[in-house]
Amino acid sequence: MNKGLSYKKVRKHKTLVESIVEDLQGKIIKGQLEPGQKMVEAELCEKMGISRSPLREAFRVLESQGFLAHEPRKGMQVSRVSLEELENIYVIRANLESLATNLAVKNEDPQILEELRRLHHEMIRVAQEDDTGAYHKLNLKFHEVLAEASLNQRLIELIDTFVKQTNRYRVVVFSTPGKLQASIQNHKDIIRSFEKGDAEEAERMRRAAILNNIEVLREHFTREEPANL
Amino acid sequence: MNKGLSYKKVRKHKTLVESIVEDLQGKIIKGQLEPGQKMVEAELCEKMGISRSPLREAFRVLESQGFLAHEPRKGMQVSRVSLEELENIYVIRANLESLATNLAVKNEDPQILEELRRLHHEMIRVAQEDDTGAYHKLNLKFHEVLAEASLNQRLIELIDTFVKQTNRYRVVVFSTPGKLQASIQNHKDIIRSFEKGDAEEAERMRRAAILNNIEVLREHFTREEPANL
DNA sequence: CGATTGTCGATTGTATACAATAATGGGCAT
DNA sequence: ATGCCCATTATTGTATACAATCGACAATCG
Known part of the structure; x- marks a missing residue:
């Protein structure tokens, strides 16, 4: 054919x-x-x-x-991405996504909050079944909803690109034990901030979660060989 | 020819x-x-x-x-940029540049600080002569140095693009009276934060300055006709 | 008289052809 | 045997050619 x-x-x-x-x-x-x-x-x-x-x-x-x-x-x-560059990308992504989160909270759209809650509960469910594949998809959706709720089109597109770039090395991050529970807790925190209308807090939560990925990556790649990153 | x-x-x-x-x-x-x-x-x-x-x-x-x-x-x-989109772009730019500023301060490079001081004094000089053209060039350079001091290549490129985009409408912002003095004061503040090593403060200063441009723009375009933005 | 459709011109989307340059490999000299 | 040089070839950079689609105008029909 x-x-x-x-x-x-x-x-x-x-x-x-x-x-x-x-x-x-x-x-x-x-x-x-x-x-x-x-x-x-x-x-x-x-x-x-x-x-x-x-x-x-x-x-x-x-x-x-x-x-x-x-x-x-x-x-x-x-493109061949060094660990250093990957860290650079994560730093930018953290900033862009935390900005989007801030804006999303400020927009106070109850439908968004509802959607986030729904995804959150869904994630808890699949996490219990240890379905990391399903979890990843829901996780992406969760953050996509958050980004889109910023209502800043340019920002949405930018985040999309950066997420895709970091996802090239997602495998590494997500296979780390405990990461899933931490992720769930983080979503819980963000939703709570959303409910309180505390945009700054939500922003900090989001940023911390992404930046934490860098640590995981760095650890992983100083142990194992840098491979063909 | x-x-x-x-x-x-x-x-x-x-x-x-x-x-x-x-x-x-x-x-x-x-x-x-x-x-x-x-x-x-x-x-x-x-x-x-x-x-x-x-x-x-x-x-x-x-x-x-x-x-x-x-x-x-x-x-x-x-591309035809609405006022709303322009605001969106400025919000992103403010975030990216403030991030770069934060990183720059954290890197604590005395040569960078020296260069910033030099540009600052130069700007004060040309401002006294009301040479807005020269001021603009120095201003661009000032922020370029700040961005590059972040040592995050991807961030530097991203900022460059966004700066260029907002510069399409720079004329409007810079012709505003008092803007020049405010700009000088802002640089002074940033340099002081740099000296203190207070990255968060420098970040806030930078962000505030950029976001302020939005106000100027909004004011300008609600008075005058949206024209062919 | 208005609406609809068909045809033509203009412009973009795609494919191929030609030119310039960098990588490869083999031969020759040392 | 090894290193250098030149020719050959593979691959990119640029230009042109062909195909498909859209818009406008006009002709025809209701």
Whole structure:
């Protein structure tokens, strides 16, 4: 079967470039494309059944988002993130998300609060069943709702990009024992701050949780070999 | 004279795409390309003496940065920023820059402090001469130094983009009377916090200054017509 | 007279072709 | 055997060509 053709079929209203961006982004996040891997245009074109123009445009988008990196005449490669850079990214993400949390609380939308509570209880349930996969999905949703409640479109998009970037190394963070319970407690705290209308407190809670991930990462990567981060 | 050819000559080590990005970005910031203006590919290609491929790649970069926006099949246009969006951007910028300031102070680099002092005194000088143009340049430099002192590369780039975006409407902010003196006072405060090593205070100072710009903008655009923001 | 549809032109989306440069490998000299 | 140089080749950078879609205007029908 020609795998390439499916691309053209799938796109209903999406343009080819968008499809390619999503596809490659997904593969990078999932680790199917490893950091440092060379992205040879002709090769990818053939595999995907597309031509170089849309691929190169997709490359530019992904580069802007930090998923790819290139030097002129040397070609694109999947961005290679050092531990230090990853820490840098986490610091930014912590700030952006805590800002969003602050704004979300200030907006005082009862429907948002309701949604957060629902997700929170759902997470408690799947945590008891030790379903980390389901938990991760709900967790993402929880923070997505929080971000969107900021009603700041630019911020929402920015956070989305940064979350995706850190998720490339999520596996590491989430496999840590106790992390799940800490996460649940954190959500509880945020919801409580939300109920109190204490935006600053919610902001601090959110920031602390994200920054804590850095510790986990640092610990992990000083023990084990830096591998091919 | 063929204006187009200069493009190819100028690039020494820069690729065409980079040159185009810089050029268009500059024109958008300076207002030479107005918000909402259609960017017809063929037209620009002829004017610039380039072909569509690099132009379209530059488009993608600029779109990622928020300077352009496009709908499929409808074409690119210079992004049209509502007052609300501009406020959103300022809120993000305030957060990013205050974060950078915090990190900068924590790094405690005496050379940075020295550089900030130098720029500060320079600004006081040109302010006395009412040279707002020179002041603006020094001001940009001041905050650039502050951002770079964070030593967080990703953050530095992000701030750069956001600063450029808000600078599209800088004219408005800076023509306000009293703004210059307030700006000088703010720098003084930040330097003092730096000397004390009080990162949190410096962070608050920086944030307050940027957020204040929003007020100025809002005032300006509720009096005057929203124009073609 | 208004609405609808068809056709044409303009413009974007995609593919291919050409040019320039960097990586590779083999031959030759030391 | 090893290191340097040159040629070859692979790959990116740029330009052009082709296809698909959208918008506007006009012709036709109710």
